[in-house]
Amino acid sequence: MAEIRLRNVNKRFGGVQVINDVSLDIADGEFCVFVGPSGCGKSTLLRMVAGLEEITTGELDIGGKRVTRLPPSARGVAMVFQSYALYPHMTVYDNMAFGLQLARTGKPDIDARVRRAADILALGPLLQRLPKELSGGQRQRVAIGRAIVRSPGVFLFDEPLSNLDAALRVQTRIEIAKLHASLRASMIYVTHDQVEAMTLADRIVLLNAGEAMRRDGSIAQVGRPLDLYHRPANLFVAGFIGSPGMNVLPATLAGATPERAELVLRDGTRASARVDATTLPADATVTLGIRPEHVGLAPADGTSALAGRASHVEQLGEASYLYLETPARDGFLTVRQGGDTGVAPGDAVAVTLPEAHCHVFGPDGRAVPRHLTAGPTGRPGSAGVH
Amino acid sequence: MAAVPVACTQDRAPAPPTLAESRVRAAWLFLAPLVVLMVLVAGWPLCRTLWFSLTDADLKDLGAARFVGLDNYTGEFGVLRDPDWWRAVGNTLLFAGVSVAIETLLGLVVALVLDADFPGRSVVRAAVLVPWAIPTVVSAKMWAWMLNDQFGVINHVLMTTHLISQPLAWVADPSLALGSVIAVDVWKATPFMALLILAALQMLPTDCYEAARVDGIHPVTVFVRVTLPLIRPALMVAVIFRALDALRVFDLVYVLTSNSRDTMSMSIYARQQLVDFQQVGLGSAAATVLFGTVALCTALAITLGRVRLEGAAG
Ligand SMILES: Nc1ncnc2c1ncn2[C@@H]1O[C@H](COP(=O)(O)OP(=O)(O)O)[C@@H](O)[C@H]1O
Numbered sequence: 001m002a003e004i005r006l007r008n009v010n011k012r013f014g015g016v017q018v019i020n021d022v023s024l025d026i027a028d029g030e031f032c033v034f035v036g037p038s039g040c041g042k043s044t045l046l047r048m049v050a051g052l053e054e055i056t057t058g059e060l061d062i063g064g065k066r067v068t069r070l071p072p073s074a075r076g077v078a079m080v081f082q083s084y085a086l087y088p089h090m091t092v093y094d095n096m097a098f099g100l101q102l103a104r105t106g107k108p109d110i111d112a113r114v115r116r117a118a119d120i121l122a123l124g125p126l127l128q129r130l131p132k133e134l135s136g137g138q139r140q141r142v143a144i145g146r147a148i149v150r151s152p153g154v155f156l157f158d159e160p161l162s163n164l165d166a167a168l169r170v171q172t173r174i175e176i177a178k179l180h181a182s183l184r185a186s187m188i189y190v191t192h193d194q195v196e197a198m199t200l201a202d203r204i205v206l207l208n209a210g211e212a213m214r215r216d217g218s219i220a221q222v223g224r225p226l227d228l229y230h231r232p233a234n235l236f237v238a239g240f241i242g243s244p245g246m247n248v249l250p251a252t253l254a255g256a257t258p259e260r261a262e263l264v265l266r267d268g269t270r271a272s273a274r275v276d277a278t279t280l281p282a283d284a285t286v287t288l289g290i291r292p293e294h295v296g297l298a299p300a301d302g303t304s305a306l307a308g309r310a311s312h313v314e315q316l317g318e319a320s321y322l323y324l325e326t327p328a329r330d331g332f333l334t335v336r337q338g339g340d341t342g343v344a345p346g347d348a349v350a351v352t353l354p355e356a357h358c359h360v361f362g363p364d365g366r367a368v369p370r371h372l373t374a375g376p377t378g379r380p381g382s383a384g385v386h
Numbered sequence: 387m388a389a390v391p392v393a394c395t396q397d398r399a400p401a402p403p404t405l406a407e408s409r410v411r412a413a414w415l416f417l418a419p420l421v422v423l424m425v426l427v428a429g430w431p432l433c434r435t436l437w438f439s440l441t442d443a444d445l446k447d448l449g450a451a452r453f454v455g456l457d458n459y460t461g462e463f464g465v466l467r468d469p470d471w472w473r474a475v476g477n478t479l480l481f482a483g484v485s486v487a488i489e490t491l492l493g494l495v496v497a498l499v500l501d502a503d504f505p506g507r508s509v510v511r512a513a514v515l516v517p518w519a520i521p522t523v524v525s526a527k528m529w530a531w532m533l534n535d536q537f538g539v540i541n542h543v544l545m546t547t548h549l550i551s552q553p554l555a556w557v558a559d560p561s562l563a564l565g566s567v568i569a570v571d572v573w574k575a576t577p578f579m580a581l582l583i584l585a586a587l588q589m590l591p592t593d594c595y596e597a598a599r600v601d602g603i604h605p606v607t608v609f610v611r612v613t614l615p616l617i618r619p620a621l622m623v624a625v626i627f628r629a630l631d632a633l634r635v636f637d638l639v640y641v642l643t644s645n646s647r648d649t650m651s652m653s654i655y656a657r658q659q660l661v662d663f664q665q666v667g668l669g670s671a672a673a674t675v676l677f678g679t680v681a682l683c684t685a686l687a688i689t690l691g692r693v694r695l696e697g698a699a700g
């Protein structure tokens with residue numbers, strides 16, 4: 001059993017606060033992803049779990065044992081580094097076997113473990129090669145193999161895919177997911193890539209950076225991937241999860257019932273959202289958020305739709321992205337449409353903002369509770385087009 | 387030229403230089419000044435020494451030199467039949483072997499200490515270099531005073547702490563002299579070793595060490611199995627540098643013990659023949675053998691080093 005408990009964990013380098021008050025429980029066998037912008041302290045938090053960085057204040061338990069002051073080797077963890085950290089002068093075999101020497105493992109046992117890991121990762125034909133004779137993807141597999149042979153309770157990954165090309169990244173991502181399914185060990189995985197977070201995680205921990213970290217603590221939101229997608233706690237989470245990012249439009253609260261909020265956008269367009277904004281004062285300055293994939297193209301006669309003009313169109317084949325100039329916001333409103341829309345740059349385009357898909361954020365940036373009729377994963381009912 | 391059809395250029399005009407050819411040409415052009423300089427300052431004296439070693443030249447009258455063949459090497463009074471020469475060879479090899487071995491070990495220790503993170507590290511690093519920065523003649527004179535049997539601070543300290551009961555003649559006593567010379571050389575050259583090794587240590591990948599920490603591998607094992615193999619190429623270079631220096635040692639020995647037989651090195655022997663005994667021919671022969679020895683050692687070290695490097699890679 002290797003559940004991980006962090007209690008009020010803080011980290012300061014000199015006087016600089018890097019991690020602020022993290023309390024977190026990671027269940028045995030869970031795949032937990034730390035995600036956040038560059039420099040927010042993901043690696044630092046992971047290295048504190050590993051024991052490579054001192055925990056300034058707070059407590060850490062692994063498998064029910066207090067390990068806050070224990071060295072890395074006493075924590076039952078194995079780590080896969082971003083740069084692979086292979087021993088350059090050792091063969092693949094020796095790289096994997098080297099870490100087993102302390103464990104008083106017998107030679108036949110070491111051999112069996114290395115061969116088994118090599119089987120899992122298809123490294124068999126490469127065992128006698130040196131790291132410099134391997135491709136990036138193969139090196140990464142050796143690094144993972146080196147962790148597997150120790151059969152630890154906890155695997156720690158620090159951006160393991162960031163040095164691989166796009167195709168290999170997807171493939172290795174799937175391999176890591178399969179590995180987790182077969183090993184059933186706890187895993188903490190650090191990435192700055194929200195796609196990796198969404199695809200791999202049982203649970204995502206999104207970390208704050210800078211001012212927000214000092215004010216609200218390091219954790220912005222913890223939850224299942226679709227929780228973060230459908231119910232972002234604040235504007236930062238809403239903007240970080242999902243690609244391209246959520247559209248945000250300044251708005252004024254015109255009326256609120258427990259079921260629905262009425263909003264007026266900057267250009268006078270009226271919109272509504274299935275949220276409970278009754279706690280906000282009337283006329284509050286709020287932000288309406290809607291993801292590019294949820295913005296609809298209005299039918300030609302759409303009278304109360306949001307008017308705009310296509311500034312730029314990206315064709316991806318399976319989808320197109322329209323970047324609209326609209327008086328309702330500065331910058332572009334992004335619209336994702338399946339297939340080819342036939343819209344050309346310069347065309348006038350009117351869009352609808354379906355109320356079931358609209359998010360509302362209060363003046364402080366915190367989300368107003370949403371009503372999701374068909375549960376977080378279902379498609380909410382008919383679009384309440386204005 | 388550009389207007390000439392391709393077929394004609396191939397037949398008549400010489401082909402324009404390829405990229406590789408013009409690069410080789412440029413390389414020679416850049417090397418030329420150095421080559422000329424080397425021929426003047428190294429090649430010419432070397433050839434002259436070689437020539438003198440085949441004559442009976444005398445320092446008083448170099449013009450009267452007669453060709454005597456290999457007499458200076460293998461003749462009745464030739465270098466290779468002089469027991470003093472062989473004694474100098476033995477002294478030099480002993481000096482080089484022992485001093486380089488100690489300097490390598492100590493240098494490794496110092497480098498490992500300096501590689502650790504502690505406050506004031508850069509000051510200590512600079513301070514360690516002081517012995518290497520002092521000209522050898524100056525530091526040798528300084529040590530000569532400190533090792534002086536009557537007034538030296540070393541004897542004084544050893545006497546007052548009762549480690550010795552009577553003053554020792556550090557540089558005059560045949561059984562101590564070579565040891566003293568080696569000790570001073572170690573004092574002087576260890577910083578050089580340490581700095582070369584430190585540079586190698588700082589090139590090491592830090593993440594490997596973190597991986598070893600997470601895997602709980604004992605630091606001594608990490609040192610032997612990771613650090614040493616990774617710094618071996620740099621270590622080899624440092625050892626070769628020092629060994630070549632040590633083989634032609636002169637100033638330190640000359641200042642500390644002058645022409646004493648107990649510590650006489652090959653260079654000292656050559657100088658003594660050439661200047662004190664005015665036998666330019668014999669001295670040149672000794673210098674030539676010394677040159678051959680150093681050249682041989684260099685070739686050996688480089689070949690062996692390469693073989694072992696390839697062995698590590700294969
Ligand atoms: N050893 C260190 N000393 C001082 N500051 C550090 C150190 N390591 C990291 N930091 C700082 O801590 C912050 C978080 O770093 P890191 O955990 O590497 O971020 P991330 O992995 O999320 O990109 C950064 O601002 C970085 O400059």
Ligand SMILES: [Mg+2]
Nearest residue numbers: 042043044159
């Ligand atoms: Mg990082």
